[in-house]
Amino acid sequence: MSVISMKQLLEAGVHFGHQTRRWNPKMKRYIFTERNGIYIIDLQKTVKKVEEAYRTMRDIAAEGGDILFVGTKKQAQEAIKEEATRAGMYFVNQRWLGGTLTNFQTIQKRIKRLKDIERMQEDGTFEVLPKKEVVQLKKELERLEKFLGGIKDMKGLPSALFVVDPRKERIAVAEARKLHIPIIGIVDTNCDPDEIDHVIPANDDAI
Structure with a gap:
C-alpha cells in the first residue's frame, strides 16, 4: 500500500508548481505540463519519490539515527514541528542559526x-x-x-536533514552538504534538485 495516494496529493494542491518564468530548468524532468502560466508537477513521480524518501527515513530511524526537520517559511512551521515531534525527531521551524551543523x-x-x-x-x-x-x-x-527548542535534546549531528523549500533553507542545505549529511527535500519547480539527495517534487506551499 502506498504511503500517500495521488488523490491525497491532488486534494492538497501538491501538483501546482511556480509560475513558468520562475523555474529552474533542472526541474524539467519532474514537470508534467504547463497550464495558465504555471507548471504542473508530475504526481506519479512525486508518489514514487515519497515512497523512496519514506523508506530512507524509516531505515535511518530503525538504525537509531536522528532526522532534523527544517522548514522556516510560515506555511511549513506548524507542520514541521508537529511531524518532527510525532516522529520523536528534532526540528528548526524559526530562523536557521548559521553554524547549527557546522559549528x-x-x-x-x-x-x-x-x-x-x-x-x-x-x-x-x-x-x-x-x-x-x-x-x-x-x-x-x-x-x-x-x-533552539526543537533541537535542545539533540546530542550530536543528525543522520539526515528533511527540508521544506531548499531554496529558502539554502544555508542549512549548504551546511549539511559540507558535512556529507544526506538531505531529503520537498523541492518545487524553482529549486535546484541537484543539491538534494532524495528529491520529493512538490508544491512547497501545500504543506
Whole structure:
C-alpha cells in the first residue's frame, strides 16, 4: 500500500508548481505540463519519490539515527514541528542559526544556557532573584526556546536533514552538504534538485 495516494496529493494542491518564468530548468524532468502560466508537477513521480524518501527515513530511524526537520517559511512551521515531534525527531521551524551543523559545539553552549535557565525556573531560583533579573531571564529563555527548542535534546549531528523549500533553507542545505549529511527535500519547480539527495517534487506551499 502506498504511503500517500495521488488523490491525497491532488486534494492538497501538491501538483501546482511556480509560475513558468520562475523555474529552474533542472526541474524539467519532474514537470508534467504547463497550464495558465504555471507548471504542473508530475504526481506519479512525486508518489514514487515519497515512497523512496519514506523508506530512507524509516531505515535511518530503525538504525537509531536522528532526522532534523527544517522548514522556516510560515506555511511549513506548524507542520514541521508537529511531524518532527510525532516522529520523536528534532526540528528548526524559526530562523536557521548559521553554524547549527557546522559549528554545533557553539550551538550546544547556547542549548546549555537554555537548559540552565529552565532549571532555574523549575528549582525556585527565580523566586529569590531580583524581579528585574527574572524578567530579563524570562525574555532570554523565550528567545532561546524559540530558536533552539526543537533541537535542545539533540546530542550530536543528525543522520539526515528533511527540508521544506531548499531554496529558502539554502544555508542549512549548504551546511549539511559540507558535512556529507544526506538531505531529503520537498523541492518545487524553482529549486535546484541537484543539491538534494532524495528529491520529493512538490508544491512547497501545500504543506
